[in-house]
Amino acid sequence: MELMRLGEPGQERPVAKEGEKYFDLRGITADIDGGFLANDGIAKAREAVKAGLPEVEDAASLRIGAPVARPGAVLCIGQNYAAHAAESGDAPPSVPILFFKHPNTVVGAFDHVVIPPGAEKVDWEVELAVVIGKRASYLESPEKALDYVAGYAVSNDVSERAFQVEHSGGQWSKGKCCPTFNPLGPALVPADEVGDPQQLRLRSAVNGETRQDSNTSDMIFSVAYIIWHLSQYLVLEPGDIINTGTPQGVAISGKFPYLREGDRMEISIEKLGRQEQKLVSYTKQ
Incomplete structure (x- = not known):
């Protein structure tokens, strides 16, 4: 699994990529940031993907943003x-x-x-x-x-x-x-x-x-x-x-x-x- 943020600057959505499929993580987090990572976000994303999440059908057409939002340093x-x-x-x-x-x-x-x-x-x-x-x-x-x-x-x-x-x-x-x-x-x-x-x-x-x-x-x-x-x-x-x-x-x-x-x-x-x-x-x- 890889974590990505797709969309225009300031409007990126958090996504988990598994193989060739992209899954929308907005059901478990607003973004991939320090708070998400500190609260076992990666483990939760894996569990959510296994449980079933909606796919991002237009992923290939979306801009790829930085995978971490608002780094503190x-x-x-x-x-x-x-x-x-x-x-x-x-x-x-x-x-x-x-x-x-x-x-x-x-x-x-x-x-x-x-x-x-x-x-x-x-x-x-x-x-x-x-x-x-x-x-x-x-x-x-x-x-x-x-x-x-x-x-x-x-x-x-x-x-x-x-x-x-x-x-x-x-x-x-x-x-x-x-x-x-x-x-x-x-x-x-x-x-x-x-x-x-x-x-x-x-x-x-x-x-x-x-x-x-x-x-x-x-x-x-x-x-x-x-x-x-x-x-x-x-x-x-x-x-x-x-x-x-x-x-x-x-x-x-x-x-x-x-x-x-x-x-x-x-x-x-x-x-x-x-x-x-x-x-x-x-x-x-």
């Missing part, structure tokens, strides 16, 4: 693959590097990504997203950390490198927080259906040409370690998203051109699906 781990750190010109970090994205960066897996005014260095980053399922604070060890995961999703940590580095003032978030800079999904896949999060192939392409092709086994800090580590400094709440870092093969390496209007990014992770976005220029509303 989007926490990101920088340079968590050694080869990516090297291509950025830095030594591998000795502790996880934390930065934040504004939650309103999160959009659907196939929504357009908007190039902000003045941007010259827009970059792609395929990442494994962890969705927190229950409150995590001061965990005793990494061994129990995965118990706090609701599921996983594909994330594209879009970045504007000039904003991130040259305009930063020492922090990275200016280059990470532009609207639409975090396509998420297409689905939230429950943790028990994914298995080991350190054995997933992840890939990206631009205009059909491969950019990244790696595996989460190459992470410097594992998903479990990241959750445990973060819990020593902040409280992780249900519905929070953790972007766990990107492998080598991004534009900041100098090996590839930065993104331009009309380019298309394709992002995928084994067991979690694929997403695709077109780059469009900002238009004043």
Whole structure:
């Protein structure tokens, strides 16, 4: 089973996908959010699907929204693959590097990504997203950390490198927080259906040409370690998203051109699906 949200922005309906069928979850929840996840929502959705729910007959024609509504926080781990750190010109970090994205960066897996005014260095980053399922604070060890995961999703940590580095003032978030800079999904896949999060192939392409092709086994800090580590400094709440870092093969390496209007990014992770976005220029509303 996968959890999805289908419909236009602000009007998404919660859906459970089982095989090729889509089931309407509005009988058990108004949305897929932190409250739903904290209250055994995934187990309840499974039970409801088995008991019988109405199918969403027009699912194929509906926009795919982000699979988690209104995340309270989007926490990101920088340079968590050694080869990516090297291509950025830095030594591998000795502790996880934390930065934040504004939650309103999160959009659907196939929504357009908007190039902000003045941007010259827009970059792609395929990442494994962890969705927190229950409150995590001061965990005793990494061994129990995965118990706090609701599921996983594909994330594209879009970045504007000039904003991130040259305009930063020492922090990275200016280059990470532009609207639409975090396509998420297409689905939230429950943790028990994914298995080991350190054995997933992840890939990206631009205009059909491969950019990244790696595996989460190459992470410097594992998903479990990241959750445990973060819990020593902040409280992780249900519905929070953790972007766990990107492998080598991004534009900041100098090996590839930065993104331009009309380019298309394709992002995928084994067991979690694929997403695709077109780059469009900002238009004043």
